[in-house]
């Protein structure tokens with residue numbers, strides 16, 4: 001762990017154990033959402049589903065990227081990921097994004113997707129609020145993730161008929177325009 005890095009955050013008035021709990025819950029939500037989005041993307045078929053497929057894939061890969069980017073920060077601050085993946089899934093900060101009973105119902109599919117993004121926005125807004133002006137590195141990372149979660153929400157909400165999002169497309173699937181600079185251990 002980065003001893004001084006943790007110390008300065010503590011000295012700034014942050015309860016680091018509490019912050020770590022939030023970061024682990026966020027990482028677990030990314031990991032489980034990546035898993036569930038795999039199933040949602042595979043089931044996104046037919047005339048309606050085909051249009052959705054690409055943005056589900058972008059959101060899916062970007063959620064994996066969020067997990068990748070959060071993991072080292074957790075260890076730097078003296079935390080860790082749970083040894084058991086079942087325990088890890090149980091502490092996820094967002095509900096399971098289950099495939100709807102009728103996967104051909106695109107509206108139901110979209111509700112699951114948009115709710116997952118809305119939960120993520122709340123999670124990262126909370127981490128940003130907690131770390132702003134105090135833990136610069138976590139703040140910067142959480143803010144980068146927040147940018148992408150907000151884009152994801154806007155894409156799905158556009159499909160739900162809630163109005164345009166301004167979205168065109170990522171240059172490559174799951175490009176992570178904001179978070180990629182934090183993924184120093186991974187070739188993108």
Ligand SMILES: [Fe+2]
Nearest residue numbers: 030063066120
């Ligand atoms: Fe995410």
